[in-house]
Amino acid sequence: xxxxxxxxxxxxxxxxxxxxxxxxxxxxxxxxxxxxxxxxxxxxxxxxxxxxxxxxxxxxxxxxxxxxxxxxxxxxxxxxxxxxxxxxxxxxxxxxxxxxxxxxxxxxxxxxxxxxxxxxxxxxxxxxxxxxxxxxxxxxxxxxxxxxxxxxxxxxxxxxxxxxxxxxxxxxxxxxxxxxxxxxxxxxxxxxxxxxxxxxxxxxxxxxxxxxxxxxxxxxxxxxxxxxxxxxxxxxxxxxxxxxxxxxxxxxxxxxxxxxxx
Amino acid sequence: xxxxxxxxxxxxxxxxxxxxxxxxxxxxxxxxxxxxxxxxxxxxxxxxxxxxxxxxxxxxxxxxxxxxxxxxxxxxxxxxxxxxxxxxxxxxxxxxxxxxxxxxxxxxxxxxxxxxxxxxxxxxxxxxxxxxxxxxxxxxxxxxxxxxxxxxxxxxxxxxxxxxxxxxxxxxxxxxxxxxxxxxxxxxxxxxxxxxxxxxxxxxxxxxxxxxxxxx
Numbered sequence: 436x437x438x439x440x441x442x443x444x445x446x447x448x449x450x451x452x453x454x455x456x457x458x459x460x461x462x463x464x465x466x467x468x469x470x471x472x473x474x475x476x477x478x479x480x481x482x483x484x485x486x487x488x489x490x491x492x493x494x495x496x497x498x499x500x501x502x503x504x505x506x507x508x509x510x511x512x513x514x515x516x517x518x519x520x521x522x523x524x525x526x527x528x529x530x531x532x533x534x535x536x537x538x539x540x541x542x543x544x545x546x547x548x549x550x551x552x553x554x555x556x557x558x559x560x561x562x563x564x565x566x567x568x569x570x571x572x573x574x575x576x577x578x579x580x581x582x583x584x585x586x587x588x589x590x591x592x593x594x595x596x597x598x599x600x601x602x603x604x605x606x607x608x609x610x611x612x613x614x615x616x617x618x619x620x621x622x623x624x625x626x627x628x629x630x631x632x633x634x635x636x637x638x639x640x641x642x643x644x645x646x647x648x649x650x651x652x653x654x655x656x657x658x659x660x661x662x663x664x665x666x667x668x669x670x671x672x673x674x675x676x677x678x679x680x681x682x683x684x685x686x687x688x689x690x691x692x693x694x695x696x697x
Numbered sequence: 698x699x700x701x702x703x704x705x706x707x708x709x710x711x712x713x714x715x716x717x718x719x720x721x722x723x724x725x726x727x728x729x730x731x732x733x734x735x736x737x738x739x740x741x742x743x744x745x746x747x748x749x750x751x752x753x754x755x756x757x758x759x760x761x762x763x764x765x766x767x768x769x770x771x772x773x774x775x776x777x778x779x780x781x782x783x784x785x786x787x788x789x790x791x792x793x794x795x796x797x798x799x800x801x802x803x804x805x806x807x808x809x810x811x812x813x814x815x816x817x818x819x820x821x822x823x824x825x826x827x828x829x830x831x832x833x834x835x836x837x838x839x840x841x842x843x844x845x846x847x848x849x850x851x852x853x854x855x856x857x858x859x860x861x862x863x864x865x866x867x868x869x870x871x872x873x874x875x876x877x878x879x880x881x882x883x884x885x886x887x888x889x890x891x892x893x894x895x896x897x898x899x900x901x902x903x904x905x906x907x908x909x910x911x912x913x
Contacts, residue, residue: 451740452758459754466753469760469826471794473779476739478760494799508799 438540439583440644441592441600442608443514444615445656446627448599450476450490450512454591458488461579461590475510482515484565487576488591489515491656499650501624513656514600516591517542517563517576518631519644524664525575528558533573540605540644541578549573560639560662578645605644609633612648619648626651630658639663698725698806710841719837720871722787722852729873730786730852732770734814736831742819745832750824762828763794765815766855767801773812775857783860784814784834784853787871791829792860814853833865 458464464485472478475492482489491513498507519541526534526542533548534555544555544564551571555564564575579589587593592602601608612629619627627650629636631643639662653660700706707724715721722730741759742749749755764782766774776782778797783790793816804811820828835848864872 453740455758456754466757469756471761471763471779473794473796475796475798476759478758496799506799506802510800 436538436540438605438644439578439603440519440540440605440608440646441516441578441589441602442612442646442648443516444599444601444612444648445511445513446599446615446619446624446648446650447597448490448512448514449597450492451596452490453594453596454488454514454600455479455486455490457590457594458576459486461582462487462577482517482561482563482565482575484567484574487516487574491515493655493657495651495655497651497655499624499626501619501622509651509655511650511655513647513649513658514591514595515656515658516600516645517578518561518640518646519576519578520640520642520664521634521644522639522641522664522667524558524560524640524666525555525564525573527664527666528554530554537578537580539578539580539583541580541583542575543577543580544573544575546572546574558665560659560664608646612646615648624650631662637662639667698809698811700725701807708841711847712839712841712844714837717870718867720787720866721836721838722873725852727852730854732812732814732853732855734784734816734834734851734853736816736818736835736848739817739819742817744819745821745830746819746824746826747821750819750821750826753825756824756826759817759819760826761794762791762820763796763817764855765796765798765801767803767812768797768799769803770801770812770814770855771795771797774855776855777857780857781859783856783858784816785856785864785872786834786836786851786853787873788836788866789833790860790864790872791831791833793829814855818848829860829863 464487467479467483467485470478472480474480475494477492479486479489493511495509496507497509498504499509502509523542526536530552531548531550533545535543535545537543549572551566551573553566553573555573556566564573566573582589588602592600601611609632612632616627616629627648630647630649630653631637631640632646634642637643649656739759741755764784766776776795776797778795780795781792782795783792801813801815804813816831818831821830832848834851834853835846836851838847839845840847866872
């Protein structure tokens with residue numbers, strides 16, 4: 436199977452949160468409890484072990500190009516999701532093999548294998564994966580592996596009324612995203628940009644299978660501008676450790692030699 | 698604030714239910730109710746929320762009744778984002794969480810600053826997520842054709858903090874004293890007072906249209 440993923444076009448998101456509810460319904464995830472955040476219409480605030488799609492509402496006192504408002508102001512929506520990175524920190528950190536790469540190139544967590552160690556939680560540069568307090572295991576978006584197996588698109592993409600969440604083969608999504616970006620730039624929306632579409636855009640994750648079109652800097656959406664999968668640093672870290680060890684040995688030998696000369 | 702383009706301020710064909718337990722405050726320029734309010738839906742709930750408030754997946758998305766105010770109005774009335782506010786009209790008062798947002802901002806009309814209050818109307822006393830109902834505030838004024846209640850534009854008072862009790866004009870009488878001079882033939886709460894002077898119809902309703910048919 437060729438890689439499949441999401442292209443989430445925030446420029447047509449209307450903030451209806453249908454994806455969030457459809458995801459919870461299909462995957463039978465519990466509600467996280469009622470908490471009034473006071474942060475725009477966003478009361479779930481972030482992705483969680485029981486919230487695999489999350490719609491962020493972001494209000495900034497900033498005029499974006501292509502918008503006409505009475506005063507400098509932008510209200511941005513972003514339907515956030517697991518990015519299914521090509522170089523996935525969670526997958527590389529998993530000691531049990533519970534996290535696997537599926538035939539659709541998505542990163543799938545097998546709950547029956549997961550032992551709840553939590554290494555993946557700290558290895559994700561986006562803070563997507565988390566453990567459920569009630570059963571201890573880690574949970575995250577499966578890219579609706581069960582639906583994909585029978586030829587259906589994921590629940591969030593299926594329900595999205597504006598096709599802000601577009602599901603398909605990643606190569607087709609890239610073409611679509613480029614076309615959309617060009618169209619927006621032509622219409623004067625100069626801040627529009629693609630987030631994590633290719634390895635060039637985002638070397639720290641080697642590109643995302645669920646990438647985004649943003650209307651502002653990634654920071655405005657609470658997305659890391661330059662995420663790096665921690666295991667990418669492993670080689671350098673081991674190298675530095677080797678250097679440090681060599682240095683220690685050299686210092687010890689030097690100290691013994693210097694002591695011997697006295 | 699008066700309509701500068703036209704002398705008649707209120708729809709002369711409107712339906713009103715003038716009873717002791719259903720008071721009206723002034724439709725414009727009432728100093729007791731200085732802020733303009735409007736009601737609207739949020740996407741998470743359906744109609745008044747009677748069905749959708751039972752669903753935890755929706756309740757976590759909009760967990761509590763809230764009112765939206767501008768930072769300017771919040772500063773003016775000492776409202777805190779995420780805190781409580783009590784919104785009142787002469788008919789009733791409700792408490793709600795405060796959502797301070799720049800999406801609302803004061804309007805300047807004829808040199809006068811008008812603050813807006815946004816009120817979603819999806820909460821009431823049943824369901825898994827309960828809260829005060831926006832319809833406690835709205836005036837019983839209906840359009841002449843199909844008697845749809847006017848609930849999109851009215852004026853309110855906002856104070857910080859929770860309400861002490863659920864005061865309702867229907868139970869305790871009008872929630873504010875009459876304006877000085879208003880009862881002694883001063884400026885009426887709505888114009889076209891001759892409509893109000895007519896005898897009530899069987900259901901206690903009066904309208905300019907009825908009056909016209911009676912005169913004809």
